[in-house]
Amino acid sequence: xxxxxxxxxxxxxxxxxxxxxxxxxxxxxxxxxxxxxxxxxxxxxxxxxxxxxxxxxxxxxxxxxxxxxxxxxxxxxxxxxxxxxxxxxxxxxxxxxxxxxxxxxxxxxxxxxxxxxxxxxxxxxxxxxxxxxxxxxxxxxxxxxxxxxxxxxxxxxxxxxxxxxxxxxxxxxxxxxxxxxxxxxxxxxxxxxxxxxxxxxxxxxxxxxxxxxxxxxxxxxxxxxxxxxxxxxxxxxxxxxxxxxxxxxxxxxxxxxxxxxxxxxxxxxxxxxxxxxxxxxxxxxxxxxxx
Amino acid sequence: xxxxxxxxxxxxxxxxxxxxxxxxxxxxxxxxxxxxxxxxxxxxxxxxxxxxxxxxxxxxxxxxxxxxxxxxxxxxxxxxxxxxxxxxxxxxxxxxxxxxxxxxxxxxxxxxxxxxxxxxxxxxxxxxxxxxxxxxxxxxxxxxxxxxxxxxxxxxxxxxxxxxxxxxxxxxxxxxxxxxxxxxxxxxxxxxxxxxxxxxxxxxxxxxxxxxxxxxxxxxxxxxxxxxxxxxxxxxxxxxxxxxxxxxxxxxxxxxxxxxxxxxxxxxxxxxxxxxxxxxxxxxxxxx
Numbered sequence: 001x002x003x004x005x006x007x008x009x010x011x012x013x014x015x016x017x018x019x020x021x022x023x024x025x026x027x028x029x030x031x032x033x034x035x036x037x038x039x040x041x042x043x044x045x046x047x048x049x050x051x052x053x054x055x056x057x058x059x060x061x062x063x064x065x066x067x068x069x070x071x072x073x074x075x076x077x078x079x080x081x082x083x084x085x086x087x088x089x090x091x092x093x094x095x096x097x098x099x100x101x102x103x104x105x106x107x108x109x110x111x112x113x114x115x116x117x118x119x120x121x122x123x124x125x126x127x128x129x130x131x132x133x134x135x136x137x138x139x140x141x142x143x144x145x146x147x148x149x150x151x152x153x154x155x156x157x158x159x160x161x162x163x164x165x166x167x168x169x170x171x172x173x174x175x176x177x178x179x180x181x182x183x184x185x186x187x188x189x190x191x192x193x194x195x196x197x198x199x200x201x202x203x204x205x206x207x208x209x210x211x212x213x214x215x216x217x218x219x220x221x222x223x224x225x226x227x228x229x230x231x232x233x234x235x236x237x238x239x240x241x242x243x244x245x246x247x248x249x250x251x252x253x254x255x256x257x258x259x260x261x262x263x264x265x266x267x268x269x270x271x272x273x274x275x276x277x278x279x280x281x282x283x284x285x286x287x288x289x290x291x
Numbered sequence: 292x293x294x295x296x297x298x299x300x301x302x303x304x305x306x307x308x309x310x311x312x313x314x315x316x317x318x319x320x321x322x323x324x325x326x327x328x329x330x331x332x333x334x335x336x337x338x339x340x341x342x343x344x345x346x347x348x349x350x351x352x353x354x355x356x357x358x359x360x361x362x363x364x365x366x367x368x369x370x371x372x373x374x375x376x377x378x379x380x381x382x383x384x385x386x387x388x389x390x391x392x393x394x395x396x397x398x399x400x401x402x403x404x405x406x407x408x409x410x411x412x413x414x415x416x417x418x419x420x421x422x423x424x425x426x427x428x429x430x431x432x433x434x435x436x437x438x439x440x441x442x443x444x445x446x447x448x449x450x451x452x453x454x455x456x457x458x459x460x461x462x463x464x465x466x467x468x469x470x471x472x473x474x475x476x477x478x479x480x481x482x483x484x485x486x487x488x489x490x491x492x493x494x495x496x497x498x499x500x501x502x503x504x505x506x507x508x509x510x511x512x513x514x515x516x517x518x519x520x521x522x523x524x525x526x527x528x529x530x531x532x533x534x535x536x537x538x539x540x541x542x543x544x545x546x547x548x549x550x551x552x553x554x555x556x557x558x559x560x561x562x563x564x565x566x567x568x569x570x571x572x573x574x575x576x577x578x579x
Contacts, residue, residue, distance in 0.1 A: 012488070013406075016403035020463070028425070035429075089332070095329040113337075113561060125343045129342055131545065229523075246432060266426055
């Protein structure tokens with residue numbers, strides 16, 4: 001307020017923000033409206049599109065068991081990955097938050113590194129480890145435990161593994177931000193009032209870290225459920241996720257109306273999760289991890 | 292203190308004087324368990340990538356274990372692979388332009404959001420951050436469909452616009468956070484000394500938020516350089532970025548060449564931000 005008000009900003013903020021608004025409007029909002037409209041069009045037998053208001057695509061998306069199964073599978077994979085990220089991520093986040101400043105800097109810098117390392121490389125790196133001629137099989141063969149290489153790759157388990165590997169830094173960072181903001185005096189107060197270390201953790205630290213845990217979970221779930229590449233690289237033919245269906249419909253079959261309905265369905269499901277989250281936590285928590 | 296001791300005694304009935312010491316010992320071992328777990332998680336995050344780098348130097352023709360000596364032949368092969376060199380050039384150009392555009396737009400928007408009050412601000416802030424939460428596939432399909440409706444073919448421009456919309460939220464979040472921390476007094480002082488709004492921005496505000504601008508540039512570049520899903524949807528036929536090139540090569544099977552390419556990427560994407568961070572730190576130190 002203050003000076004900027006006195007100076008009567010007038011049109012200036014609008015000029016400053018118009019390029020960003022224009023970008024988001026033209027490249028996000030309008031295109032989203034387009035898929036909404038397109039999802040009610042129809043693809044004719046000749047491959048052209050019939051404008052109009054047809055519910056055929058939506059009926060197909062909502063009733064075809066094939067799509068329903070893959071939607072359930074997608075949500076399951078994302079949920080399991082998120083849960084594993086919580087289980088694997090909480091302790092390191094706690095460790096970082098309780099470390100001395102110097103260690104903290106190093107640990108956080110290391111945590112940021114995976115963000116910089118290409119996602120496709122981190123995903124395919126597991127082929128080197130779990131593949132038929134990968135490190136694990138080579139090791140087991142060398143030990144003599146097995147005589148034939150094991151088929152470990154290309155199933156739902158390895159898709160989840162790849163996702164956890166990709167999502168874990170997001171989770172740790174979000175939990176850490178929450179833990180780091182907790183006033184250490186609160187824990188000490190609990191201890192001095194007779195709580196054991198564990199009790200103090202359960203009664204004080206854990207509840208206060210829930211906002212970060214929730215933000216991390218949301219991020220992991222949404223990113224996980226929208227994945228296209230991980231199932232392509234680490235999954236088998238039956239481990240397709242919803243994004244793969246969208247790609248298949250749009251790029252391979254050129255069925256734009258169906259592809260629009262499918263992507264809108266994904267957006268609505270994940271949007272509902274985000275809504276649920278913002279109702280309880282507010283969008284601000286997500287922004288905090290960037291400070 | 293006495294309460295703690297008492298509760299400990301109540302919990303572990305057969306404790307004697309040594310009990311307290313043992314309890315302390317358990318606390319320490321609890322901490323070391325936490326540390327051991329943390330080390331394991333960090334190993335989980337980095338070991339697979341380390342294996343990629345290791346295998347890139349593998350002399351073995353199939354790029355698998357056991358290693359048969361050290362060789363740089365796969366890096367040489369990369370250098371002579373036209374498709375890969377071309378993909379690198381595309382990625383660098385795309386990342387550079389994305390960073391430039393996205394950061395410019397993002398800084399202007401952040402200035403408006405932090406320095407001015409206007410109706411609809413909350414809604415606009417949400418809209419600017421929204422692309423983070425829209426699944427990449429949905430965004431990709433939507434933009435592709437829109438351009439198709441405009442009868443624009445897939446092009447480098449589409450890739451660039453798409454990458455800008457992916458990276459813009461990150462730039463806005465980073466720059467906004469920094470801008471909030473910059474006190475307005477400096478700007479007001481410059482204004483009262485007769486500087487106009489643009490001079491104030493160029494001479495006072497911009498230098499103060501330079502670390503965040505730099506961070507925004509690096510962030511935008513790296514996200515663009517690393518992007519694969521949107522790029523797979525948008526890229527015109529025959530154009531590959533480094534990630535889509537790797538993805539295409541993976542169709543056959545994993546080869547030592549992919550590992551070598553991965554190593555180059557790791558070095559590039561890790562070294563660039565680290566150098567950037569060093570520069571930012573020096574800038575921040577210079578400001579103090």
